[in-house]
Amino acid sequence: MSVSPLSMAIGVASSVVVCVIAWRLRALSVSGCAAGVAVGTIIMGMGGVAFAAPLVVFFVTSSAWSRWRRADRGADRGQARDASQVIANGGVAALIVLVAAAMPPEGRPTTRDWFLIYVGALAFANADTWATEVGSKLSRSARLITDWSKVGSGTSGGISLVGTLAALMGSAIVVLSAYAVWPIAATTLQWRMDLAEGLAVTWAGFMGSLADSLLGAAIQAQYGCSKCGRRCEEPEHCGMPARLVRGVRWFGNGAVNFAASIAAAAFAWYLLRAFAWPAY
Template sequence: MSLSASQVTIGIIAAALVSFAAYRTKSLTADGAVAAFAVGALVFGIGGLPYSVPILTFFITSSLLSAVGRTRKQRVYSRPVRYDPRNAWQVVANGGIPAFIVCAAALLPPGATPSSRDWFLLYLSALASANADTWATEIGTLAPGRPVHITTFRPVLPGTSGAVSLLGTLAGLAGAAAVTVSGWLAWPEGSELLVWRMDVAEGLAVLWAGFLGSLTDSVLGATIQAMYECARCGKVVETGRHCGAPARLLSGRRWVTNDAVNALASLAAVAAAWILLRYFAWPLK
């Protein structure tokens, strides 16, 4: 992957503007904005337009969907819904693996395997997973009735880790498709680096890998993610402190936070994409 000084400079400026705007609109905390700048500078500066459009699709749609159906979400959770800005850990959990992939693609020698084109498809799968999970959560919460637990299929309260619904599942598919399509649209025709645009089989592989990543997120959230009981209000929460006091571990592993689950789900999506591409999409060429 060849780099130019102008592309790197434009990428750094764009990353600074996006992260600052996200901080001013309270989409990111201060440390989240710093992390977003680092991720954005790598993606925008090294990857250029093809890599920038998909990650912006994820960030913009996620931010917009968080405010959709606020009244309904307040009724579902029986409390005012606060949209806390994302911190650095959350940014890294969702953007760290895509940023690593961009760097890996840039450091590849000519003729290496995976190629720069292969890395781009894996990059899309990681973002498709993150976007699918976000869309499934934000839209699935608005589903009528109770969702079911992904491992027991028993009805659970909305917002429970591992809860799934038909609406949320379809939203997850749509979220994965949105990133896949954005990657196709941003793919420069006749590019020496990425060669031909991805075909239908490759697009389906990326889409399904992203969707499988979001399902992995639900399974991990239902099985090994740490869940706590607040000592003061009695609510089941995902953090070790609540209401200003330490919470009691109910299930899962302490080190498996929601951010860790998101990162593991992205890795699962990348692995699934490689398998689907190698054994399904590429043999069809």
């Protein structure tokens, strides 16, 4: 990785442009915009186009699906992603780039190895968002991944056939973009991703989304409103604190996402070492 004042300046400038557009389109809130600039600057400034391309694919396609899902809900426009959601989805990917940039250039893992693990983390982020957006729009109900009971679509921990297929496609498209960017990122990546690497990373992203559902069903906090009686994922409803119905109090949607993102990166590393790099 070649990190220089110029590359960081390009990172800041391109991230500001992308985030301001996203904010104007209401894909990001003001805090989400600030977090997006931080994540984007690290990834574009340190990783260059190779690392930035799959991030852009994740961000653009996920925002497009969210928009598509919201379209038939009319006035419901308060869905702009805030800082905690940006960190939950892109924080681990940015951390991987920071670690990769700090590593000595000799020996393994190389920048390219880190790149593939990074792609695994982003493939998960995309799989998870696609599954949530497409699954809750096209599926009426879902099954809880733990005890297979019926739940409303969009419930944390619920899975459906449509959502699962969307997760697999969301993961694959990020990996394909990482493959496609090679001609302009050849100096960073040394050689092109092969089929075994592509499959390993796609599968890691998909498995991350299953881990997300598992954590969502098993330990994510769920609250019940004491006024209207509705179930919710935030500790507040109808302007008053809600009571904890199940799960761990501080373990919200963002924490689940962050944990599953680490799981996806670790799983990518494991699959690559076990199946794609026989002579590691």
